[in-house]
Amino acid sequence: MSWRDGIALAVRSVTRRPARTVLTILAVALGSGLLVALVAIAQVADTQVIGQLGKGGPTSAIAVLPAAATSAQLGTDSAQGGEVNPITLATVNAIQNAPGVSSIQTVLSQAVFVVPPPLGGSIPSFTGDDPDRRLPRPFADNLVGVDLKSSGQLPITVLAGRLPSAGSTSEVVVTAGYFDHLQLDIKHPETVLGVVIEIGAPQVVDAGGGVVRGRWTRAAITGVVAQNAAGGDLLGAQELASADRAWQLGGVDGNSIGIPLPSSPYASLIVIADSLNDVHQVRAEITTLGFANSAPEHLVASTQRYLHVVDIVLGAIGTIALVIAVLGIANALLAAVRERRREIGILKAIGARDGDILRWFLAEAFVVGGIGGILGTLFGLAAVTITAQVVDSYLVEQGLSNVSLGGVPLLTALIGVVGSLLLSLLAAAWPALRAARLPAREAVGAL
Amino acid sequence: MISVAIAAACAGCAGGPPPLPTGPPIPEGGQPVVYAALGASETVGTGLNDIALRARFAWPQLFFNMVLPRAGTYYNFAVPGITTAAALYSEVPQALAVHPTVVTVFFNIDDLVNGVSPTDFGTNLDAIVHALRQDGRARVLVGNAPAIDSLPAFKACQGQATGPAHCPLPAGITIPPQATVDAAVDAYDAAITAVVAREGATLVDVRAHSDVLTTNPEDIAADGLHPSPLGDQMLAALFAAAYTTARRG
Structure with missing residues (x-):
């Protein structure tokens, strides 16, 4: 058989x-x-x-901040920073060459003034001397610029919509903070998707006289994210933040009027280690270079x-x-x-x-x-x-x-x-x- | 059959999480137009109470949002109180540095107040427009001067103040007779028209709407001189209409 x-x-x-x-x-x-x-x-x-x-990004990601690392840095997951320590291109190159580093994302953060809709011809007609009373107030915020071609390496979670197209200077995503500014409910992200906002980067011409000029662009909101790569409620292409920063640097320091020049070329770096096992070694290298850094290293373990x-x-x-x-x-x-x-x-x-x-x-x-x-x-x-x-x-x-x-x-x-x-x-x-x-x-x- | 069942089940698993909420389709941003606004206090947005109001209602801001594509960039180089002679050496180089493709030019009152002759005004304006045209690479819109004799500030200078408006003239300078002022405004507008024709720019006929812009209280700010948000909307609409017509033409 x-x-x-x-x-x-x-x-x-x-x-x-x-x-x-x-x-x-x-x-x-x-x-x-x-x-x-x-x-x-x-x-x-x-x-x-x-x-x-990893907040949506790789768990082997390490955030590097423009602050001097303290002696307690390596013993904790959070950043232990002291005084300002600018992150320069030389810093990026030094970290890139460290063993165990897979890649680096540079992050820009630019102070901007945000004008929510309605804009231009969409402003409803009004009478009287207080046209502002029914319109959402413009507000100061930060635009975070990243290389969107490598968005998978960023600690960002998309809650609705999508990230801006790589290199686009007319698209941004927003965080919950944007909803707070406009007193909107983040449970209804669709209320902001597709909306066009105006973004103004300041250039202080005369700090004493309070003369400030804007570089104004408009951007459609393509998505809502759970967190940003740095402090700020807007996230866009690095090209947009970079142009805004160049505009601000063309002026003078406006620290006395609340618009200081950026103290560091980069707001932060996202360093990706080859694997979770390499995170500690890479953090040690970054700490040795003198920069505060954070990674959920101990928490993950x-x-x-x-x-x-x-x-x-x-x-x-x-x-x-x-x-x-x-x-x-x-x-x-x-x-x-x-x-x-x-x-x-x-x-x-x-x-x-x-x-x-x-x-x-x-x-x-x-x-x-x-x-x-x-x-x-x-x-x-x-x-x-x-x-x-x-x-x-x-x-x-x-x-x-x-x-x-x-x-x-x-x-x-x-x-x-x-x-x-x-x-x-x-x-x-x-x-x-x-x-x-x-x-x-x-x-x-x-x- | 079993393998088909497995494949079907696995296809269901591969679907992953439900799709994220999406918004409406977002069109392309359009041509990356660079817009530069040159002028004096009206162009800055003086007359609007605070920076938030200026950010929404200054007429160049409105113009930018009304007619230029989303991918455009807008710079405002205007300086309150500036004359054409000063702007030629401060605003113009700064504007040229950003390589504008659309420019609005709106100078008049401050030259008038500072006693600049229509000839000098025309010469300065010509130099400004000629430089900004960049051999035809930029579309330049030039606004002419409205009749100012109905403005509350003008009336204040004549000792006929009717509200909070005050005379903007420096101490010690007295306002000429109304006929003289009207003639000066006429001469300025003639100079503007000539410059526009000579340089291939586009005239924005603000003068034709003086009856509304300078007499309707809702169009004038509390200082009696600058446009209110409604006045800014009207100015922006005039520039937008001229721009649209020029593009079609």
Whole structure:
């Protein structure tokens, strides 16, 4: 008897007791489904929790600030800065050449004056001498400029819409602070998407006389982000912030009127280490260069330890459920061996060997375990998808970043199916051996 | 069949999180026009109470938002109290440094107040417009002078103050008779018209709307001289209309 004949015989056998077969398959499906769901949820939770620590950017990102590092810097995740220490191009080059550094993002921050809509011809008609009374007040803020071609390396989470196109000087995104300025509700981000605002960069011509000129541009709000790469409620292309900065630097220092010249060429740097393991070494290099820096280094390490424990517990619960389920297969097969003693005896009497009988019962376990495993895996993945969507809705409602499954957890699905099959075969081994070793004379003794 | 079922289920998983809320489609920003505004106090936005009001209502700001594409950039080089002679050496070089493609020029009252002759005014204005035209690379709009005899500040100089407006003339200078002032304004406007024709600029006929701009109380700021937000809106509309017509022409 070949394996093919064994499987054909097994299929016929399982259809003879449909109720028992269905219940056994369901048990395996529930067990493998639970295992797959728990492992997948653990994976998503790991990714999301660690991802949140990186605030949307890589967890190996280190923020470098234009302040002198103190001696306590390396012992803590947060920046421990003292007096101003300008970040220059030389600083960028020095950090770039440090071992373990993958890339660097420079961040500009530019003081601007923001005029929210309505603008120009869109201003509603009014009468009287106070046209400002019903319009949102313009306000002072900071425009943060980054290289949007490498936006994936920034600690930014998009809550609605999209980031500005790379290099665009007429698009920006805003943070919750923008909503606060205009007394809008961030739960309705659509109210600002597509809106055009006016942005003015100041140039102090005469600080004593208070003469300030503006370089005015307009930008459409393309999205809302949970946090910015530096202090400020607007985020745009570095080209826009850079042009605004050049304009301000063309004037004089307006510190006396609240418009000081920037003290550092760069507001901050986002340094990406090659891996989480390199973060400490890179931070040490940056600290040695004299710059305050921050990274969730210690937090990530301790969180990873806790998450690993959670992974083990969830995986163990799923595995126990699957083991209990496949024990059902062993029980069903033992019952089948008792019921099929005559068949076993006849098969042996007409020349079937012990191996043929063994194949028959193992094939039956393979069919039941396989179907149960596949159904369970599909059930588990569906459960994870639905759970993620429910969690998503809640997070978006709360103004937080949403959950990403990160694509199909193929390995988890494979473990679900293959694990069910292997455990089913393992569980079937004893009943199958018992059937195979049944002497033909004893098996047909009832005849 | 089972593999198809797995594929279908996995396709569902690959969908990931639900899409983020999106806004309306955002059109391209258009041509990167560079706009420079040159002038005196009216162009700065004097007459508007604070910087927030100026940021929204100064007429060049309104003009920029009314007719220029979103990708445009706007600079205001105006200086309160400046004359054309001074602007030629302060505002013009600064404006040329940003390579403007659209320029508005609005000088008149301060030259008038400082007793600049129409001939000198015309010569200075010609030099300003000629430089800003940059051999035709920039479209230059020049506003002419409105009739000022109805302005509350003018009346204050004549001792006929009717409100909080005060006479802007320096102490010791007396205002000439109204006929003389009207003649000077006429001469200034003739000089402006000649410069516009000579340099291929675009005339913005503010004079034609003097009856509203200088007599309607809602169009005049509390100082009796500068435009109020409504007056700024009207000035911006005049410049915008002239710009639109010139572009079509």
